[in-house]
Amino acid sequence: MKNIKITRKITQGIYALTTDGGGCIVDAVSQVSSGENPLISVAVMKKNNTNDLLKKNKKFAISILSRDVDPEIIKTFGFNSSRDIDKFEKIETICEEEIKIVKDSIGYIVCEIVDYIENDTHTLFIGKVIEADVFNDKNPMSYGYYQEHKTDLFKVTTEKGKTAWICKACGYIYYGEYLPDDFRCPICGVSKEYFKKESVN
Ligand SMILES: Cc1cc2nc3c(=O)[nH]c(=O)nc-3n(C[C@H](O)[C@H](O)[C@H](O)COP(=O)(O)O)c2cc1C
Numbered sequence: 666m667k668n669i670k671i672t673r674k675i676t677q678g679i680y681a682l683t684t685d686g687g688g689c690i691v692d693a694v695s696q697v698s699s700g701e702n703p704l705i706s707v708a709v710m711k712k713n714n715t716n717d718l719l720k721k722n723k724k725f726a727i728s729i730l731s732r733d734v735d736p737e738i739i740k741t742f743g744f745n746s747s748r749d750i751d752k753f754e755k756i757e758t759i760c761e762e763e764i765k766i767v768k769d770s771i772g773y774i775v776c777e778i779v780d781y782i783e784n785d786t787h788t789l790f791i792g793k794v795i796e797a798d799v800f801n802d803k804n805p806m807s808y809g810y811y812q813e814h815k816t817d818l819f820k821v822t823t824e825k826g827k828t829a830w831i832c833k834a835c836g837y838i839y840y841g842e843y844l845p846d847d848f849r850c851p852i853c854g855v856s857k858e859y860f861k862k863e864s865v866n
Pocket residue numbers: 679687688689690691692693694708709710712713714715716739742743744745746747748811835836852
């Protein structure tokens with residue numbers, strides 16, 4: 666492989682995928698067909714709790730996030746699992762078609778799952794759009810923009826003398842003085858070498 670980073674130039678957005686009981690941040694969303702009830706696909710890692718929830722609920726919503734979205738939304742949905750926390754506790758939502766939509770978004774799409782395809786690591790869910798709305802005309806956040814700005818987005822505010830390690834691949838933040846040698850990012854799986862140290866003295 667000469668340079669896999671070219672995949673970052675595929676134009677994808679950053680979305681909050683939600684369903685009853687949880688959800689997660691995704692970029693792997695695409696419109697498969699057009700018409701009155703188009704088909705939308707979303708690829709969800711099998712290890713994510715959202716994958717299990719989607720298979721149970723057979724329905725999801727995608728909230729389209731803007732460039733000025735509150736980074737707490739990305740942290741809550743993208744760096745945590747709904748196995749451990751209630752992701753909706755601190756995030757403002759509205760309910761549409763019995764699904765929680767992130768209020769701080771450009772708009773949303775609600776889909777009923779009509780099919781899914783499994784591969785080794787991900788399930789590709791295909792949903793038929795049953796409801797959608799536009800809230801505002803803000804600029805959507807692309808995956809490329811996220812990659813370029815994630816350090817600023819997650820500017821670490823550590824207490825004096827404390828240290829944080831930021832994953833250069835996905836933005837996940839580990840708090841602690843030392844990063845163990847065998848440490849792997851719990852979100853994207855990269856090794857210790859990908860972490861940048863931030864400390865306030
Ligand atoms: C910028 C960004 C993009 C992501 N894209 C995807 C994606 O397309 N598919 C996916 O399954 N997970 C993606 N993730 C990872 C999940 O959001 C993350 O693993 C989440 O903690 C899973 O939570 P859950 O266990 O509650 O489902 C992304 C995370 C970030 C920060």
